[in-house]
Amino acid sequence: VRPGFADxxxxxxxxxxxxxxxxxxxxxxxxxRRGLDSGEAVxxxxxxxxxPARSVVRVLERDDADVRAAGQDGxxxxxxxxxxxxxxxQIGELVEQALDEGYSGVRTCGEPRLALTQMSEREYExxxxxxxxxxxxxxxxxxxxxxxxxxxxxxxxxxxxxxLRQRWLQTxxxxxxxxxxxxxxxxxxxxxxxxxxxxxxSATTSQLRVDLSRLTHLAVTGxxxxxxxxxxxxxxxxxxxxxxxxxxxxxxxxxLMSEDRAEGVELARSVS
Amino acid sequence: VTSRALTTFDHKAVxxxxxxxxxxxxxxxxxxxxxxxxxxxxxxxxxxxxxxxxALGADRVGMLPMSGIYRRPxxxxxxxxxxxxxxTAAGARGVRVVAGIDFGDEPVVWAEWMRYEAVLNKxxxxxxxxxxxxxxxxxxxxxxxxxxxxxxxxxxxxxSTRVNPDYLDPAEFLRExxxxxxxxxxxxxxxxxxxxxxxxxxxxWDVRLAVVASTLSGEVIEEFIVAVNEVVTNxxxxxxxxxxxxxxxxxxETLCEVxxxxxxxxxxxxxxxxxxxxxxxxxxxxxxxxxxxxxLAATPSGFTVRLSIGE
Numbered sequence: 077v078r079p080g081f082a083d084x085x086x087x088x089x090x091x092x093x094x095x096x097x098x099x100x101x102x103x104x105x106x107x108x109r110r111g112l113d114s115g116e117a118v119x120x121x122x123x124x125x126x127x128p129a130r131s132v133v134r135v136l137e138r139d140d141a142d143v144r145a146a147g148q149d150g151x152x153x154x155x156x157x158x159x160x161x162x163x164x165x166q167i168g169e170l171v172e173q174a175l176d177e178g179y180s181g182v183r184t185c186g187e188p189r190l191a192l193t194q195m196s197e198r199e200y201e202x203x204x205x206x207x208x209x210x211x212x213x214x215x216x217x218x219x220x221x222x223x224x225x226x227x228x229x230x231x232x233x234x235x236x237x238x239x240l241r242q243r244w245l246q247t248x249x250x251x252x253x254x255x256x257x258x259x260x261x262x263x264x265x266x267x268x269x270x271x272x273x274x275x276x277x278s279a280t281t282s283q284l285r286v287d288l289s290r291l292t293h294l295a296v297t298g299x300x301x302x303x304x305x306x307x308x309x310x311x312x313x314x315x316x317x318x319x320x321x322x323x324x325x326x327x328x329x330x331x332l333m334s335e336d337r338a339e340g341v342e343l344a345r346s347v348s
Numbered sequence: 349v350t351s352r353a354l355t356t357f358d359h360k361a362v363x364x365x366x367x368x369x370x371x372x373x374x375x376x377x378x379x380x381x382x383x384x385x386x387x388x389x390x391x392x393x394x395x396x397x398x399x400x401x402x403a404l405g406a407d408r409v410g411m412l413p414m415s416g417i418y419r420r421p422x423x424x425x426x427x428x429x430x431x432x433x434x435x436t437a438a439g440a441r442g443v444r445v446v447a448g449i450d451f452g453d454e455p456v457v458w459a460e461w462m463r464y465e466a467v468l469n470k471x472x473x474x475x476x477x478x479x480x481x482x483x484x485x486x487x488x489x490x491x492x493x494x495x496x497x498x499x500x501x502x503x504x505x506x507x508s509t510r511v512n513p514d515y516l517d518p519a520e521f522l523r524e525x526x527x528x529x530x531x532x533x534x535x536x537x538x539x540x541x542x543x544x545x546x547x548x549x550x551x552x553w554d555v556r557l558a559v560v561a562s563t564l565s566g567e568v569i570e571e572f573i574v575a576v577n578e579v580v581t582n583x584x585x586x587x588x589x590x591x592x593x594x595x596x597x598x599x600x601e602t603l604c605e606v607x608x609x610x611x612x613x614x615x616x617x618x619x620x621x622x623x624x625x626x627x628x629x630x631x632x633x634x635x636x637x638x639x640x641x642x643x644l645a646a647t648p649s650g651f652t653v654r655l656s657i658g659e
Contacts, residue, residue, distance in 0.1 A: 259549055259552070261548045261549065261577060261581065262548070262581055262584075262585065263548060263549070293552060293573070293574070293577070294574075295574070295577055295578065295581060295631075296578060296581075296630045296631045296634055297581075323567055323570070324567065324570035324571060324574065327571065327638075328574055328634065328638075331423070331634055331637050331638075332630065332634060334426055334430070335426065335622040335630075335633070336622065336630065
C-alpha cells in the first residue's frame, strides 16, 4: 500500500477485483500474513492443476519459510476446490472448532471461478450471502478473488455485499453507508458503478449515503458513475448524500455539478 | 424610455489612460443599463471599482470580488453565465458588467486571459449581457492592449462608441494564439518524463513526487494532478499511442506537456465550455479550471496539450 492510499481494512468479506498478477500476489500475501500474524486459522482454496502464477499461496508455501512453517503446523491449510467448498458449507462449525483449538478466528480465500466448478450460479450466490452473514456473526474473514468479467457474469457487487477491492480503489458497505476509498479514474470506475448500483437498489430508505472521506482522486468518469448509477434511485425520489469529501474532491464535484446538475445528489458533512 | 430586451452578448472595450477617461465611458454605460432594467455589476480592480462607486453611488451597482471572479477563465465564463441566468430569472432584462481582468504578472497567464476575451464572444453569444472591458493602456503590457483590440467587436471612448475595425474572428485569434512560441521552461531537462503512459495511477503519483518539492500549496498540486489526469485520459482514450508526458518545474511555475501520436481535433474553443456529449468535453473543461493555463496544438510530434500552474 503506497503512502497516501487510504485503506478500509483487510478483514471481513472482501472481493479482490482483477488487477495485475503482481498486484494480486501482493494483496493475497498481505491478506495471508495478516491472518497468520493475528493468530487466525487460514484456509485457502487453490486448484493443484492451476498454473503457478495463479496459485499464490501454494507458491508462497514453497518459497517462504514462515508460510511453509504455518503449513506444516496446520495454521495454514491449502485445499482443493471440492474439499474447500464442502467444508465452507459448515463454516460456523469450522470457526467454532478453530476457536476451541485456540485460534483467534478463521480466514478463508477462494475464487468464484473455482466455486462454479462445484456449484451452480444460483447456489454460488446463496453461498456468498451465507458468507456475508457468517463474516458478521463470527470472527471470520473471506477474500474472494474475481477474474476479469466475461459477458453475462454477475456484477461483483451483486453477489458480494461486504466490499469490493480493486487496484487503488475499494468500497465497503456498513451501517447503511457506502464507503469508498482510494482513487477513481477510467481504469476502475466500473467498481464504483457496481457498488453504487447495488447500494442504490438495496437502499431501504430514500437516502443513500456515500462516504468519500478517504477518496484521494476523483476523475470526471467517477462523477459520471455517481450520476448514472444512482439515476433510477433518484428518479424514484431518492437522495444521494455524498459525505465528507476532501478539499480537492469537493472542488472537482462543485465544478462538475455546477454544469452537470444531477437532481438529488448533494454534498454534505456526516453528523458525528 | 421604451427599449427592446437585450437578447445577445455585447462586448466592448474601453481603452483609457486616466480615471476621467474610464469614467466618461463607464458611467453612461451603467446609467443606460439602469434605465433599461438591466442589472449593473462591477468586476474591476479596487481603484476602478472605487472610482465608479464614487461617481454612481455604491448602492447602485453590484460588486463581484476580483479574487473569486478571475481565478480561471473557464470558471469565470461559468460564473457570468450563472449570473445572467439568475438575474434574468429574477426579472432583469439583462446584465451589464464593467470588467477589468486581473492579468497578473506572468506572460503565460496574460495569454490565457487574452484567449478568454476571444472565447467570450462565442460562449456568451446568446446571453443578454453587455460587457465593457476596461484596459488601462498606460499600465498594461502592449501585447495585452493589442489583443484587446483583436478580441472586442466594439470600442468605447469618452466621446464615441464604434465598431472595432481590428476585431478578429475568435476562432482565428485562438488558433494563432495557440501556435505562439515555445515555453522557456520546456528548454530545460524535465523533472519527469514518461514516454509511454499506460498507468494513470502511477502517473499521478509520479507527478505528485515531481512537484512536491515546489513552493506550490498542497491544494494547488492536487488540482494540477486532476488537470493532468484528465488531459492524459483524453489522450489515452481519444488519441493514439504512445502518450508521452513531460513535466518541468520552475521557480514560480510548473509546466506539463502531454503528446499523443494522433492528429487531435481542431476546436479552438475546446474546454472553455462544458460539452457533456462531446468526447472529452467535460474532462478538458474540468482541466481548464484546475490549472492556470492550458493550450492545445497539432505539432510535428503529435497532438500536444500544455498545461501549467503557478503560485
